[in-house]
Amino acid sequence: MENENNFSRTISKPRSKKLNPKIDLTAMVSISFLLIIFFMVSNEISKPRGIELGLPQSCCISPEVIICGKDKRRTITLLLDGNNQVISYTGHLEFPEEKPKILDYGKNGIRKELLSKNEQIQLLYTSYSKYNSGAIVIIKPSRKSNFKNLIDILDEMSITNIQTYTIINDYTPEEVKLLKTI
Template sequence: MADIQPTGGGKKKKGEMKKADTRVNFTPLVDMIMLLLTFFMLATTLSKPQTMEISMPTKDKVDVEEQNEVKASEAMTIYLGPEHKVYYYEGLANLEEPNFLTETDFSAEGIRSVLTEKNRTIVQQVRELKNRKTLLQVSQEDYDRQLSELRNSKGSPVVIIKPLDSSTYSDMIAALDEMQITSIGKYAITELDDNDRTMLSNSNFPTD
């Protein structure tokens, strides 16, 4: 509470109105501030940390026979290079052919277009499933189950992601995003080997 006292002194002049004490009570304002503060503390949703799950295959779940069963037409290997470049090949590796690898980037017309074309059937089925969910024809539980089944169905592409030393963390995140966008359910992240370095060298692409 604050009081404002009138200034001035001396004798009162004839006909002059008497000045009353002016008092400004700040107590309601303080109460209002506390109420607003309490409201926003209770009503505001604090931002939650966002994490992304990366499911990596384990050796006890993926044996040699299962790896050999992957058809060449289903396999695709992509390398994450410098300056956000992507190099890839489909099918089996060819260590002798020069310029065996194809260079692209993370644009919509780049690796996304290649993956979408390779996984065209699954992409179309996923779109139809999403439309059914939008129309409330499928529950969230059924949607998640069917989506997982489609992405991991027999005959769907298998993508191997191999980052070069010159690639960045953002390149890895972008590559994983492309897996989700193009509905690729089977993918793994591995390191470069001697065969990879040979193919990169034959295609005049840097290996580090």
């Protein structure tokens, strides 16, 4: 007979066992080490590095005149003008070695001039120094020149193998007069 008053023990479901969960930290340790390595490497890569510059043995820069090397004949200044023209002179414009030349870009223009001047300078200075004794080119883009002209002249520096060059946007009063007359 069934128990009608429910005072007796009823058949219940067995209690579930409480499990002690264990956390596996192996993956967290691996990720931690990977993050530490990543930040160490990225920190090392982001540090600024010094670059060796090919500067002449002696260089004197004043507000008006730049003198590089032992002789002003080693310095070639290129004024980038509009209409795809380059004005080239050697030494100082106040005391020019020769009259400034108006040249075009390309192998028969500025490239031919740079190759001949660099060869003359190297022949003149190879006995003086064991270091680079080629031409020192100062590139001065004018407001009329465009970005393509600057890229073209930098390509010419690479083609003619001129190691020492710089880009400056400061003009002497004589250079401003020269640019206005052309």
